[in-house]
Amino acid sequence: MSTINHPVSSHDLHHAHHDPGFVRKYIFSTDHKIIGIQFLITTLIMLMFGGALALAVRWQLAFPWSYVPILGNMIEQFALQGGQMSPEFYTMLFTMHASVMIFLVIIPVLAGAFGNFLIPLMIGADDMAFPVLNMLSYWFMWPAIFCFTMATGLGAGLNGVEGATAGAAAGWTSYPVLSAIQAAAPGSGAAQNWWLLGLTLVGVSSMMGSVNYMTTIINMRAPGMTLFRMPLTIWAMFITAILQAFALPVLTAAGFMQLSDRVFGTTFFIPGGLDINNTDPSVGGGQPLLWQHLFWFYSHPAVYIMLLPAMGMVSDMLAATCRKPIFGYKPMVYSLAAIAGLGFIVWGHHMFTSGMNPALGMTFMVSTMMIALPSAIKVFNWIGTIWGGRPVFNTIFLNCVAFISMFIVGGLSGIFMAAVPVDVYFHDTYFIVAHFHYVLFGATLFGVFAGIHFWFPKMFGRTMNDTVGKMHFVLTFIGFNCTFFPMHLLGISGLPRRYADPYIHPYLEHLLNMNQFMTISAMLMGVAQFLLLGNFFYSMFFGKKCGRNPWNANGLEWTAPSPPGHGNFDIPPICYRGPYEYSSPLVPDQDYLPQTHRLTSVPNPNPTTAT
Ligand code: HEM
Ligand SMILES: [Cu+2]
Numbered sequence: 353m354s355t356i357n358h359p360v361s362s363h364d365l366h367h368a369h370h371d372p373g374f375v376r377k378y379i380f381s382t383d384h385k386i387i388g389i390q391f392l393i394t395t396l397i398m399l400m401f402g403g404a405l406a407l408a409v410r411w412q413l414a415f416p417w418s419y420v421p422i423l424g425n426m427i428e429q430f431a432l433q434g435g436q437m438s439p440e441f442y443t444m445l446f447t448m449h450a451s452v453m454i455f456l457v458i459i460p461v462l463a464g465a466f467g468n469f470l471i472p473l474m475i476g477a478d479d480m481a482f483p484v485l486n487m488l489s490y491w492f493m494w495p496a497i498f499c500f501t502m503a504t505g506l507g508a509g510l511n512g513v514e515g516a517t518a519g520a521a522a523g524w525t526s527y528p529v530l531s532a533i534q535a536a537a538p539g540s541g542a543a544q545n546w547w548l549l550g551l552t553l554v555g556v557s558s559m560m561g562s563v564n565y566m567t568t569i570i571n572m573r574a575p576g577m578t579l580f581r582m583p584l585t586i587w588a589m590f591i592t593a594i595l596q597a598f599a600l601p602v603l604t605a606a607g608f609m610q611l612s613d614r615v616f617g618t619t620f621f622i623p624g625g626l627d628i629n630n631t632d633p634s635v636g637g638g639q640p641l642l643w644q645h646l647f648w649f650y651s652h653p654a655v656y657i658m659l660l661p662a663m664g665m666v667s668d669m670l671a672a673t674c675r676k677p678i679f680g681y682k683p684m685v686y687s688l689a690a691i692a693g694l695g696f697i698v699w700g701h702h703m704f705t706s707g708m709n710p711a712l713g714m715t716f717m718v719s720t721m722m723i724a725l726p727s728a729i730k731v732f733n734w735i736g737t738i739w740g741g742r743p744v745f746n747t748i749f750l751n752c753v754a755f756i757s758m759f760i761v762g763g764l765s766g767i768f769m770a771a772v773p774v775d776v777y778f779h780d781t782y783f784i785v786a787h788f789h790y791v792l793f794g795a796t797l798f799g800v801f802a803g804i805h806f807w808f809p810k811m812f813g814r815t816m817n818d819t820v821g822k823m824h825f826v827l828t829f830i831g832f833n834c835t836f837f838p839m840h841l842l843g844i845s846g847l848p849r850r851y852a853d854p855y856i857h858p859y860l861e862h863l864l865n866m867n868q869f870m871t872i873s874a875m876l877m878g879v880a881q882f883l884l885l886g887n888f889f890y891s892m893f894f895g896k897k898c899g900r901n902p903w904n905a906n907g908l909e910w911t912a913p914s915p916p917g918h919g920n921f922d923i924p925p926i927c928y929r930g931p932y933e934y935s936s937p938l939v940p941d942q943d944y945l946p947q948t949h950r951l952t953s954v955p956n957p958n959p960t961t962a963t
Contacts, residue, residue: 380491382483383918387490388469389811392804394493395461396885402452403878405504407871409445410835412437414864414871416853440539441505442852444519448504451524451547454658455554456497458792461800462661463561463596464490467589469811470665471565473909473916474583476574476925481567489560492553499550503543520547523850525647528621528640532613535631541614548611555604562596565589574908576927580685581947583907583931584678587685588664591692595653595660598696603650606643613638641706648699656695658792660688662799663730666752668931669806670734672905673749674741675943677932680733687726694723704772705779713772720770727763731756742935747821748903751802754829758794762787765840780850783843789836801825804888809902813914814895816887824883831877835870842866906931906946926950 378386411420417436424435437445468486472479480486505519521540522531530536531544569590573582582590609620619636621643626634671678678684700708700716734756743749765787769775778784801824808816842863847854854860901910908925925948933945 380487382479382487384468384472384480384483384486385811385916385920387486388465388467390490391460391464391468391493392466392811394490394497395457395465396888398452398456398497399461400881400885402449402457403881405445405449405452407874407878408437409442409449410867410871410874412442412445412852413854414868416855439852440521440537441519443521443537443850444505444543446850447520447523447547448500451500451503451520451550453792454524454654455551456493456500458658458796459554459558459654460493462658462796463558463565463589463592464493466585466661466665466800466803466807467561467565467592469807470585470909471568471589472572473810473912473920474586474907475569475572475577476908476921476927477568477572478919478921480564481572482564485560486564489557489564492557492560496550496553496557499546499553502546503550505543519543522547525651526551526610526643527647528610528613528638528643529623529626529628529634532610532621532638532640532643533626533628533634534614535629538629545611545614548607548614551607552604552611555600555607558596559600559604562593562600565593566597569593574925574927577908577947578927580682581927581930583664584667584681584684584688585661585664588660588662588688591688592657592660595657595692595695599650599653599657602646603654606646606650609646610643641703644703644706645699648702649696652699652702653692653695655788655791656691659796660692662755662796662803663688665803665806666755666799667734667737668905668907669748669802670737670752671932671934672806672903673746673752674738674743675934676737676741677934678733679736679739680729681930681932683729684733687729690726691723691730694719694726698723701770701775704775710772717770717772721767724763724767724770727759731760731763747805747816747818747825748802750822750825751798751805754798754825755795755802758790758798758832762790762792762794765790778843780848781843782839782847782849785849786836786839786843789839793836794832798829801828801884804884806903807909808888808891808895809898810909810912810914810916812892812895813897814891815898815902816891816895820883820887824880824887827880827883828877831873831880834873835877838866838870901946904942904944906933906944908947911946911948 372381377383381387381390408420408423411418419435420430420437423437424430430437430441468480471477503520518539520543521537522544526544526547534541534544537544569582569586609618612618613620613622619634619638621640622634622636622638623640624634624636628634667678667684698716698720700712701720704713704716738753765783769778769784769787805816805818805821808814845860845863847860847863855864898914900912900914902914903910908921908927908931911923911925912921927947928950929945929947931947935943936945938951939945939949
């Protein structure tokens with residue numbers, strides 16, 4: 353095999369002597385692998401929490417004002433009114449569902465869990481550039497989780513000590529004046545402040561991660577790991593880190609400005625003369641629209657922060673499961689960069705109905721539609737990778753295919769909405785809700801499911817059960833489509849999003865049955881997630897043991913022990929090629945050619961003499 357004489361790892365020598373205690377090793381650990389696993393387990397728990405909030409939203413939409421299971425008795429105020437939720441509670445539910453899913457699940461599971469675990473291993477480094485900063489980035493999540501928990505109204509005992517609301521009430525977008533003038537959502541006072549604090553803290557956590565990822569990827573690649581030999585996962589993490597670094601400061605600043613409007617009496621986002629809920633007219637000369645610009649200047653790039661890493665991971669997993677080189681590696685890299693670049697100039701497509709100048713609207717429309725080009729290149733190349741491959745139909749492959757197909761559906765609805773005249777009709781309807789669930793759940797989350805199964809062996813030295821994985825996949829895939837596809841139809845029928853009781857409008861009455869069907873599908877899907885959790889935790893301790901490279905994959909991470917010890921590699925890797933040389937004619941005896949594998953002469957005229 354490899355003809356390299358590996359030098360003895362100086363790192364191993366250095367680290368051989370000290371054995372950190374349990375707390376330093378597993379809790380306040382500075383090891384990127386432990387931090388990655390901490391992020392993963394935390395986000396899985398948050399996924400269940402966010403899912404529970406969603407099911408409560410769905411309950412109200414299917415069985416409005418009926419007794420809410422479990423909560424109905426738990427919350428005193430609900431019990432008094434026959435166990436039904438209040439309209440304000442419903443508002444809190446969808447606000448916090450989205451906030452939890454976006455800020456505590458999707459972003460940290462991609463960058464936090466997979467970014468941390470994979471970056472050093474895939475580039476052949478022994479850890480991140482700034483291990484302590486890395487540890488802090490995880491531990492800043494907990495104050496954020498605390499703040500978001502308070503924002504649900506738990507601080508007021510959920511039962512409305514402060515009045516009927518006592519929960520964050522302005523949606524995950526926190527638009528003023530609803531969010532900036534306390535009287536606009538009475539009782540949301542403390543909760544909305546908690547929400548803003550939580551947002552700032554997740555921002556700090558992301559920023560620490562982003563600085564670390566950029567530095568690590570630029571400086572700490574193994575010898576021979578040139579930029580264009582990097583796996584697409586690493587490219588995606590790198591580009592995502594740059595997106596974070598440029599977009600996040602805007603949101604953080606805007607968040608402080610909104611907090612100061614609420615707490616210190618500034619008026620960045622509050623116009624003068626508004627008379628809300630019979631209070632005195634507001635004093636100020638601020639601009640609610642300013643918030644929309646600042647918010648979406650972060651949050652449109654952020655939708656790609658929530659997608660690009662999954663795109664990279666799926667590319668790597670597809671090549672490995674189809675036993676073929678990724679189709680069009682460089683176009684894949686350039687399209688990632690193009691999506692990220694264009695992502696900065698399209699934010700106005702969230703504001704077409706805000707009264708913007710039609711000429712400006714058109715520039716946002718055209719730039720948004722341009723994103724379809726690099727997106728289509730990626731889809732084409734994934735299909736090109738599967739085409740003519742020899743796919744292994746395991747849980748990983750199935751979830752990857754779901755990622756691609758659901759991304760196609762979500763991307764297509766995106767193009768509908770990018771057209772101004774169409775969006776004027778669709779804006780704030782369930783069509784939008786369908787769109788972003790297809791891209792965020794259908795694409796990203798299925799990519800994450802695949803990634804969990806694929807890299808689990810590296811994390812724990814054991815494989816997850818494939819049969820249970822497939823059961824989870826089938827139930828989730830069916831449940832997902834039954835829950836979210838009808839939302840397109842509801843949106844076209846004019847069902848607005850964020851209404852606690854849409855059926856008071858006669859033209860929406862007939863949609864109740866469809867909503868009930870969707871709620872039942874969502875519940876089945878929710879139950880199916882216990883299969884994933886069960887499989888995950890069971891396999892951690894009792895799964896089938898595996899060696900270093902259970903999938904016969906090429907990346908550097910597969911040359912390290914499973915799980916890798918402190919410092920990662922027992923033999924410091926040297927990289928000789930890109931990560932996608934599957935079924936290479938250069939090595940006739942096996943269908944993969946690892947990145948560390950050196951051939952005696954390149955190109956080799958006679959493959960049978962390959963070393
Ligand atoms: C690929 C990942 C994508 C994600 C994660 C994503 C996410 C989102 C989210 C969360 C919203 C809703 C914002 C809100 O009103 O609260 C949204 C709206 C929108 N998305 Fe996407 N999107 C993605 C892709 C696309 C693509 C490919 C396009 C167009 C080619 C697109 C076009 C739009 C437009 C125009 C809106 C605004 C709709 C409106 O509010 O009326 N999106 N997207
Ligand atoms: Cu957008």
